[in-house]
Amino acid sequence: MKSTSVYIKLWQKALRAEIMHLKKYGSTKYALKNGQLMSTTDGFTYYFESLIPLKIPVGSTIKIEFGKLNINGRILSSEGKSVILTLEKSLGSQLSDVYLLHDPWELLDQLHERLDEMKESKRKRTRVKRLMDPSNEAKHPISKIKSPVHELVLRSKYNPVTFVWGPPGTGKTYTLSRAAANKYNKGDSVLVLSQSNQAVDVLMMEITRFIHKKGLYREGDLVRFGSQSMLHTDSHLTTNELIQKRHPDLANQRTELYEERRLMKLILADSYSRRDSEQLLEIERKLTNVSEKIRQKEIELLRDANIIGTTLAKAASDPTIYEKEFDIVMIDEASMAYVPQIAFAASLGKRIIICGDFKQLPPIASAKHPLVDEWLRDDIFHKAGVVDWLEKNTNQSMHPHLFLLKDQRRMHPDISSFTNKYVYNSLVGDHESVKTARHEIVERKPFANSASILLDSSFTGEHSLSEKSSNSRYNVWHLLLSFQVIHESFISGSRSIGFVTPYRSQAILMETLLSEIYSLELGEADIISATVHKFQGSERDVMIFDTVDSYPQERPGMLLIGKDSERLINVAMTRTRGKFIHLADKHFIQSKVYRGKIIRQLVDHQSARKQEISPHQIGTWIKHQHPRVTWVHAKKIDLAKKDILQAKKSIIIGIPTGKELPVDWRTICDERKSTVTCSIVTNDSAPGVRCDRLVKRTVPFPFIIIDKKYLWLGMPYELSEHVKPPYVAVRVVSEKLVEFVLEQIVE
CATH class of the missing domain: 4.10.860 (DNA Excision Repair, Uvrb; Chain A)
Structure with missing residues (x-):
C-alpha cells in the first residue's frame, strides 16, 4: 500500500502525460466546410459548418489543421452543425480541407488542480487512503439485511467505502436510487456522479420519481446540474427548469x-x-x-440543494461542487472513470458508494505511457484490489466491501445465456420475471420467435475498409444490411431500436443514413446509432451489433480481439431487452480468430444453438423494401440498366484489380446519353470500355454511382471476390452515402 501523497504524484504524472499527448496530437478530428472570416479583432474569428453535429463546450481549446498549418484557437460558439472559433493566426480566405481537432484536456488540467488541493487537506487524504486500501473487515450488521437496497443502506452507513458490482440489468439504478432516497429522508446531503450525462440523468430521474411517489419531494431539494444535460421533467429538476420557473x-x-x-x-x-x-x-x-x-442564480440553487447530480468532469471544474462537503457521494458507471477521478470524488464526501461493472468498458486514454496504462486505462475495482480478491479466491467469494447484484432482469434468457456463462462465470443468473417478459419483442419480425440471431455475411464481398482520416473501419454492405434490419423491425412494430458497432466511422455512417432517408420514421421511434462506448448505460428492445470486420482486412481489429474485447462485446450484447441481432462475417471470424477469444466464442455459441441466418436466406427475411434501399438478385440488371440509361450527368464504375468490365455492361454504358460522362475507377487499365476519365485507384469491390445520388453495390457480380451464390445487389438513393464513398475510394 503506497502513501496517499505517492498516489497523488503518480496520478498527476499520468494526467500530465495524457494532457501533453492530447495537446500535441489530439484524437478527435472534425471536417469543416464553408469557412468565413468574421473578424480580425482580438485574433481571427471564423465561422464554419461541420458535416456532423458538434458538442464542444464554449471556451474549449482547439486546434485547426489546414494543409501543413496547425493553428491553436478556442470555441466561441458550438451549436448543431455550425461553429464559431477564434484563432491565433489567419487561415486566409481560400478554405478547403480544414479539420478541427478537439480533446477535453482542460478537464484533465482541472482534475490535476484538484489533486494539488487534495495534498493540502488531511481530511481528503484520509478519504483517499480508505478508498485505495479498503479495510478487510466490514462493519455493517449482516443479520439485519432484508433486501439488496437495505444491504446497501447498511453498508454505506457503517463503512466509509462501498463497492457495488452491478452487471447489466441487475437493478443498480433501482438500488442506488432508493439508497439515495433513504439518505435524503434522513437529511443527508448526497452528490450523484457519473462519467456520462446520460447515466446522471437516468439516476436522478429515478431518485426523483421514487421520492415523489413517497410524497416527500420538495422542489429545489434535488438539482440536476450540467449544461450538456438533455433532461426534461415535470419536477423542475434541472437548473434550466428551475431558472425558467423562478427567473423567467x-x-x-x-x-x-x-x-x-x-x-x-x-x-x-x-x-x-x-x-x-x-x-x-x-x-x-x-x-x-x-x-x-444565470450562473449566479445556479450557484444559489446548488447551495440550497440536498441531492445534486452532475458529471465527474463538471464536479472537478466547478467550485460550486468541489468546494462543498457532502455526507455521501454516489458514483455510477465507475468502471469507465479514471482512478484519479474516483479519488477526487471520494475526497468530497464522508462516505462513498462506487457502483459499476468491471466486466464492462474500461476508461479511455490516448497517451502511450506506463503511468497512463496503470492509472487511466484501468478501473478503481482493479486498482483497489477488489477484483484481485475475487480472482484469488477459488470459491469466488466477494471482497468484504464488494456487494454483487446477481439477478438480471433485462435480457431474454437466450441472450443472457452467453454473457452469464462466458463473461460472469455463472455468478449472475436470470430473474424469474425475465423468462416471460420479452415474448412480445421476440415474436416480432425480422427473425420472428428468435431472441438471439447471428446474421452471417460470409462470402458477400470485400467491403471492410478503413476511413482515410481516422483509420476507423467501416463496411457499406454491413451498413445496408443493418439498415434493412432496422426497417424490418420498425415495420413489424418495434420502436426501441439500437445500432451499435465498435467503430466510430460505421456509427456515423448509420446516423447519417438514418437522418437522410429515415427522418419521417425517426420521428415516431427511438432509433439510435452509436459506438459501443457511447451505448454503455443504454438499453433497447432490439439491438443490432455490427462487427464490421471482414475481407479484405487481414484480421479483426483490436477492439474485437484485444485485451478489452470481452468488456466491449459484453456491453454490446447486454444493451438488449428482447432481440439481439449480431451481424458478422462468420467465415472471416472463424478463419482469423482463436477459439479462446470472446468474439469467436460468441459466433460459435450462436452457431451451436442454431441461431444463425445464412446469406442465402436473405430473400426469406427481407420482406419490406424501403423506397430508397432496394435489394435485388445481382443477375437481374434491368433496374440498374434503367438507372444508367436515365442518367443525367455522370456514371462512375469501380472495377477491382485484375478484373474487366463484362461485355454486356460495356454495351449498357455505351448506350448512355451523350451528355453523360463515364468514369472508370480501377488500378488497371480498362480495355474495351469507352470512358471519359480513368481514375487510378485500388477498388476492393465493384460499384456503380449514378449522378452522385444512386449507389449500386454487388453489381456487376462477376467482378466480386469472396462471393458465393445467391448473388445479391443493393441500390441506395443517398447523396450523403455516395459523397462518402467518392471521398474514400474515388477521390
Whole structure:
C-alpha cells in the first residue's frame, strides 16, 4: 500500500502525460466546410459548418489543421452543425480541407488542480487512503439485511467505502436510487456522479420519481446540474427548469438570443456578409452577459440543494461542487472513470458508494505511457484490489466491501445465456420475471420467435475498409444490411431500436443514413446509432451489433480481439431487452480468430444453438423494401440498366484489380446519353470500355454511382471476390452515402 501523497504524484504524472499527448496530437478530428472570416479583432474569428453535429463546450481549446498549418484557437460558439472559433493566426480566405481537432484536456488540467488541493487537506487524504486500501473487515450488521437496497443502506452507513458490482440489468439504478432516497429522508446531503450525462440523468430521474411517489419531494431539494444535460421533467429538476420557473425574464432573454443566433447562422450559411457577421458577434456578447447572470442564480440553487447530480468532469471544474462537503457521494458507471477521478470524488464526501461493472468498458486514454496504462486505462475495482480478491479466491467469494447484484432482469434468457456463462462465470443468473417478459419483442419480425440471431455475411464481398482520416473501419454492405434490419423491425412494430458497432466511422455512417432517408420514421421511434462506448448505460428492445470486420482486412481489429474485447462485446450484447441481432462475417471470424477469444466464442455459441441466418436466406427475411434501399438478385440488371440509361450527368464504375468490365455492361454504358460522362475507377487499365476519365485507384469491390445520388453495390457480380451464390445487389438513393464513398475510394 503506497502513501496517499505517492498516489497523488503518480496520478498527476499520468494526467500530465495524457494532457501533453492530447495537446500535441489530439484524437478527435472534425471536417469543416464553408469557412468565413468574421473578424480580425482580438485574433481571427471564423465561422464554419461541420458535416456532423458538434458538442464542444464554449471556451474549449482547439486546434485547426489546414494543409501543413496547425493553428491553436478556442470555441466561441458550438451549436448543431455550425461553429464559431477564434484563432491565433489567419487561415486566409481560400478554405478547403480544414479539420478541427478537439480533446477535453482542460478537464484533465482541472482534475490535476484538484489533486494539488487534495495534498493540502488531511481530511481528503484520509478519504483517499480508505478508498485505495479498503479495510478487510466490514462493519455493517449482516443479520439485519432484508433486501439488496437495505444491504446497501447498511453498508454505506457503517463503512466509509462501498463497492457495488452491478452487471447489466441487475437493478443498480433501482438500488442506488432508493439508497439515495433513504439518505435524503434522513437529511443527508448526497452528490450523484457519473462519467456520462446520460447515466446522471437516468439516476436522478429515478431518485426523483421514487421520492415523489413517497410524497416527500420538495422542489429545489434535488438539482440536476450540467449544461450538456438533455433532461426534461415535470419536477423542475434541472437548473434550466428551475431558472425558467423562478427567473423567467432571464431564461426568456437567453432563449430569444439563442433563436437570434440560430437564425443569423442560417443567414450566414446561405450568403455571407460582413454586417451579418458583426451582428452574430454582438449576439454572442449579449449571450455571455446573460449567461453570467444565470450562473449566479445556479450557484444559489446548488447551495440550497440536498441531492445534486452532475458529471465527474463538471464536479472537478466547478467550485460550486468541489468546494462543498457532502455526507455521501454516489458514483455510477465507475468502471469507465479514471482512478484519479474516483479519488477526487471520494475526497468530497464522508462516505462513498462506487457502483459499476468491471466486466464492462474500461476508461479511455490516448497517451502511450506506463503511468497512463496503470492509472487511466484501468478501473478503481482493479486498482483497489477488489477484483484481485475475487480472482484469488477459488470459491469466488466477494471482497468484504464488494456487494454483487446477481439477478438480471433485462435480457431474454437466450441472450443472457452467453454473457452469464462466458463473461460472469455463472455468478449472475436470470430473474424469474425475465423468462416471460420479452415474448412480445421476440415474436416480432425480422427473425420472428428468435431472441438471439447471428446474421452471417460470409462470402458477400470485400467491403471492410478503413476511413482515410481516422483509420476507423467501416463496411457499406454491413451498413445496408443493418439498415434493412432496422426497417424490418420498425415495420413489424418495434420502436426501441439500437445500432451499435465498435467503430466510430460505421456509427456515423448509420446516423447519417438514418437522418437522410429515415427522418419521417425517426420521428415516431427511438432509433439510435452509436459506438459501443457511447451505448454503455443504454438499453433497447432490439439491438443490432455490427462487427464490421471482414475481407479484405487481414484480421479483426483490436477492439474485437484485444485485451478489452470481452468488456466491449459484453456491453454490446447486454444493451438488449428482447432481440439481439449480431451481424458478422462468420467465415472471416472463424478463419482469423482463436477459439479462446470472446468474439469467436460468441459466433460459435450462436452457431451451436442454431441461431444463425445464412446469406442465402436473405430473400426469406427481407420482406419490406424501403423506397430508397432496394435489394435485388445481382443477375437481374434491368433496374440498374434503367438507372444508367436515365442518367443525367455522370456514371462512375469501380472495377477491382485484375478484373474487366463484362461485355454486356460495356454495351449498357455505351448506350448512355451523350451528355453523360463515364468514369472508370480501377488500378488497371480498362480495355474495351469507352470512358471519359480513368481514375487510378485500388477498388476492393465493384460499384456503380449514378449522378452522385444512386449507389449500386454487388453489381456487376462477376467482378466480386469472396462471393458465393445467391448473388445479391443493393441500390441506395443517398447523396450523403455516395459523397462518402467518392471521398474514400474515388477521390
